[in-house]
Amino acid sequence: MANKILVGAQWGDEGKGKVTDLLARTADVIVRFGGGNNAGHTVIVGDQKFELHLIPSGILYEEKINIIGNGVVLDPAALVKEMQMLEERGISLDNFFISEIAHVIMPYHRLLDKLEEERKGAGKIGTTGKGIGPAYTDKVARRGIRLVDTLDKDRFYRRLTEALDYQNLLLEKIYGVEALKAEEIMEEYQEYIDIIRKHVTDTTLLLDQARKEGKEIFFEGAQGTLLDVDYGTYPYVTSSNPTAGGVCTGTGFGPVGIDAVIGVTKAYITRVGEGPFPTELKNKIGDELREKGHEYGVTTGRPRRCGWFDIPIIKHAIRVNGLTELALTKLDVLSGMEELKVCVGYKYKGEIFQEFPLEQETLSGCEPVYESMAGWTEDIIGLANYEDLPEAARAYIEYIEKAGGVPVKIIGTGPEREQVIIR
Ligand code: IMP
Numbered sequence: 001m002a003n004k005i006l007v008g009a010q011w012g013d014e015g016k017g018k019v020t021d022l023l024a025r026t027a028d029v030i031v032r033f034g035g036g037n038n039a040g041h042t043v044i045v046g047d048q049k050f051e052l053h054l055i056p057s058g059i060l061y062e063e064k065i066n067i068i069g070n071g072v073v074l075d076p077a078a079l080v081k082e083m084q085m086l087e088e089r090g091i092s093l094d095n096f097f098i099s100e101i102a103h104v105i106m107p108y109h110r111l112l113d114k115l116e117e118e119r120k121g122a123g124k125i126g127t128t129g130k131g132i133g134p135a136y137t138d139k140v141a142r143r144g145i146r147l148v149d150t151l152d153k154d155r156f157y158r159r160l161t162e163a164l165d166y167q168n169l170l171l172e173k174i175y176g177v178e179a180l181k182a183e184e185i186m187e188e189y190q191e192y193i194d195i196i197r198k199h200v201t202d203t204t205l206l207l208d209q210a211r212k213e214g215k216e217i218f219f220e221g222a223q224g225t226l227l228d229v230d231y232g233t234y235p236y237v238t239s240s241n242p243t244a245g246g247v248c249t250g251t252g253f254g255p256v257g258i259d260a261v262i263g264v265t266k267a268y269i270t271r272v273g274e275g276p277f278p279t280e281l282k283n284k285i286g287d288e289l290r291e292k293g294h295e296y297g298v299t300t301g302r303p304r305r306c307g308w309f310d311i312p313i314i315k316h317a318i319r320v321n322g323l324t325e326l327a328l329t330k331l332d333v334l335s336g337m338e339e340l341k342v343c344v345g346y347k348y349k350g351e352i353f354q355e356f357p358l359e360q361e362t363l364s365g366c367e368p369v370y371e372s373m374a375g376w377t378e379d380i381i382g383l384a385n386y387e388d389l390p391e392a393a394r395a396y397i398e399y400i401e402k403a404g405g406v407p408v409k410i411i412g413t414g415p416e417r418e419q420v421i422i423r
Contacts, residue, residue: 002216002259002260003211003216003217003218003219003253003257003258003259003260004023004027004216004217004218004219004258004259004260004261004262005219005221005244005247005258005260005261005262005321006019006020006023006218006219006220006221006261006262006264006327007221007224007225007242007243007244007261007262007263007264007317007321007323008221008222008223008224008225008227008242008263008264008265009224009225009263009264009265009313009314009317009318009321009323009326010224010225010226010265010266010269010270010271010310010313010317011224011226011227011232011233011269011270011271011272011277012039012222012223012224012227012242012271012272013224013266013270013272013295013297013298013304014224014264014265014266014329015264015266015329015330015412016041016220016221016222016264017041017042017043017052017057018042018043018044018329018412018415018417018420019262019264019327019329019410019412020041020043020056020057020218020220021043021045021057021060021417022410022417022420022422023218023262024056024057024058024060024061024064024218024220025061026216027058027064027216027217027218028064028065028210028215028216028217029058029064029065029066029067029206029207029210029215029216029217029218030056030057030058030059030064030065030066030067030217030218030220031056031066031067031068031069031203031207031217031218031219031220031251031253032054032055032056032067032068032069032072032220032222033069033071033072033219033220033221033246033247033250033251034069034071034072034221034222034223034240034241034242034246034250035071035072035073035132035222035223035238035240035242036053036054036072036073036074036075036078036105036130036131036132036135037053037054037075037078037079037105037130037299038053038127038128038130038132038222038223038238038299039053039054039222039223039299040052040053040297040298040299041053041057041298042298043057043060043417044415044416044417045060045417046417048089050086050089051298052082053078053082053298053299054068054072054074054075054078054079054082055068055079055082055083055086055096056068056220057220058218058220059086059091059093059096060091062092063095064095065095065097065206065210066095066096066097067096067097067098067099067203067206067207067251068097068098068099068102068203069099069102069203069250069251069252070099070101070102070103070203070250070251070252071102071240071241071246071249071250071251072099072102072250073102073103073104073105073131073132073135073136073139073240074098074102074103074104074105074147075104075105075110075130075131076104076105076150076189076192076193076196077188077192078105078130079098079192079196080191080192080195080196083096083195083196093199096199097199097200097201097203097206098147098196098199098200098201098203099147099200099201099202099203099204099251100146100147100148100151100200100201100202100203101146101147101148101202102146102147103135103136103138103139103144103145103146103147104135104144104145104146104147104149104150104189105130105131105132105135106131106135106145106160106163106167106185106189107180107185107188108134108163108164108167108170108171108180109131109132109134109135109138110129110130110131110134111131111171111177111180112131112134112167112170112171112175113127113129113130113131113132113133113134114129115171115175115177116133116134117129119175124274125235125236125237125273125274125275126236126272126273126274126275127238127273128273128299128300129300130299132238132239132240133238133239135239136239136240137239138163143162143163143166144163145159145160145163147196147200148200150189150193151193151197151200153186153190156186156189156190156193157182157186160182160185160186161182164179164180164182167180168180203251203252204251204252204253207251207252207253211253211257217253217257219247219251219253219258221242221244221246221264222242223238223240223242224242225242225243225263225313225316225317225320225321226271226313226316226317227242228240228241228242228243228246228320229241230243231243231316231320231358233275233276233360233363234358234360235360236273236274236275236276236360237275243320243321244258244261244320244321244322244323245321260324260325261321261322261323261324262323262324262325262326262327262409262410263314263317263318263321263323263325263326263327263406264326264327264329265309265314265317265326265327265328265329265400266293266309266328266329266330267309267328267329267330267331267333267334267396268289268293268306268307268308268309268330268333268334269306269307269308269309269310269313270289270290270293270295270304270305270306270307271304271305271307272297272300272302272303272304272305273302275360276360276363276364276366277305277307278307278310278343278346278363278366278367278368279307279308279309279310279341279343279368280305280306280307281306281307281308285337286305286306286307287306288337289306289333290303290304290306292333293306293330293333294415308340308341308342308343308368308370309340309341309342309343309400310342310343310368311342311343311344311345311400311403311404312343312344312345312346312353312354312355312356313356314326314400314403314404315355315356315403315404316355316356318404318405318406323404323406324406325406325407325408325409325410326400326401326404326406326407326408326409326410327408327409327410327411327412328397328400328408328410328411328412329411329412330412331380331389331393331396331397331411331412331413332379332380332381332412332413332414332419334375334376334393334396335375335376335377335378335379335380335381336375336377337375338375339372339373339374339375340372340373340374340375340396341370341371341372341373342370342371342373342396342399342400343368343369343370344369344370344371344403345368345369346363346366346367346368346369347366347367347368347369348362348365348366348367349365352369353366373392373395373396373399374392374395375392376390376391376392376393378390380393380413381413381414381419382413382414382416382418382419383413383419383421384413384418384419384420384421385421386411386421386423389411389421397411407423408423409422409423410422410423411423
């Protein structure tokens with residue numbers, strides 16, 4: 001029994017869904033600890049494809065306990081849609097729980113997210129437009145509404161009118177749009193809350209009980225290290241801590257109970273939204289990666305920017321998450337490329353950096369320093385044994401292991417559940 005955290009090691013979209021699904025098989029409890037419905041996991045089971053944004057992937061296994069922790073900001077409309085989709089497809093929600101102290105994404109959050117992006121114009125973050133940033137802003141500014149506040153109608157109304165006193169000032173006086181009405185929001189949200197209500201509880205108690213019973217707990221990360229509000233490419237980040245530390249604050253589970261931290265990394269890199277990306281390929285190779293890897297966002301459908309693997313990034317992710325192992329996904333997408341490049345450092349104003357710079361103007365000015373590696377032409381789709389990989393593919397993996405100093409234990413060789421090498 002080992003309690004594990006899974007995090008994205010790059011800018012999100014590393015293929016965490018598949019690795020999560022794999023690791024969730026042995027876990028008893030699966031927990032989301034941060035982010036919201038800005039995330040999107042695709043899990044393929046047989047000929048069925050599930051797109052999950054909020055509910056942990058463990059929901060696809062009966063009997064497992066699935067928890068949304070307090071670190072998540074919860075859009076009730078999105079949650080209800082996902083719950084209904086799962087129920088329609090015969091998935092039970094009996095063992096699904098949500099932290100009562102998770103903050104709720106309100107209509108003004110979604111509105112402010114869009115208005116603020118419009119105001120920023122060319123300097124926009126490229127958010128998913130789901131209201132994530134404004135919801136976390138209100139949480140920290142101590143004017144948020146938590147799920148527990150919505151369970152009692154009178155209390156919800158009081159909290160909402162207090163919140164609107166402030167939010168409507170912003171909407172009307174700063175952004176020049178119409179104020180929102182408490183009654184209309186209440187009417188819409190009451191419907192969602194009535195569906196969600198029976199799943200809402202103090203999830204710290206459930207986690208504590210699971211720990212005492214020696215159950216295996218799996219913390220399923222969303223987004224990625226470089227989108228972390230502290231360790232990412234600030235300000236082009238999300239507004240939470242998707243790194244391993246977010247588990248403790250986002251679930252109320254202490255650090256001593258964690259046994260392993262797994263970082264998921266693509267065999268190349270992608271990014272959606274704005275912000276620096278040193279190894280980005282704005283050329284035919286980038287287009288090829290996008291098409292072969294189906295690199296379009298699950299949540300927004302936006303085409304993802306694609307680039308070569310970056311060693312300083314993986315070293316940074318290993319460091320700030322305390323990664324104990326890596327899962328390398330989408331290796332099959334690189335098949336057929338004659339030459340592969342790996343970024344080993346950056347050149348900035350005549351200097352060579354070996355570590356990932358945390359200041360974004362510096363990062364934007366960095367030129368990658370590449371090493372070339374041989375590619376392979378063999379189709380590796382569905383291979384399940386490490387030894388069956390072409391020598392060049394093994395050399396690529398071992399190069400990453402050596403540079404990072406942690407083993408690559410899981411290797412994705414195709415989109416389906418079973419297309420994976422476990423070492
Ligand atoms: P927000 O999280 O919607 O505020 O967006 C902030 C930044 O994080 C934008 O660049 C988004 O594209 C990015 N982002 C948020 N969630 C994800 C994700 O799950 N995968 C990839 N990028 C994400």
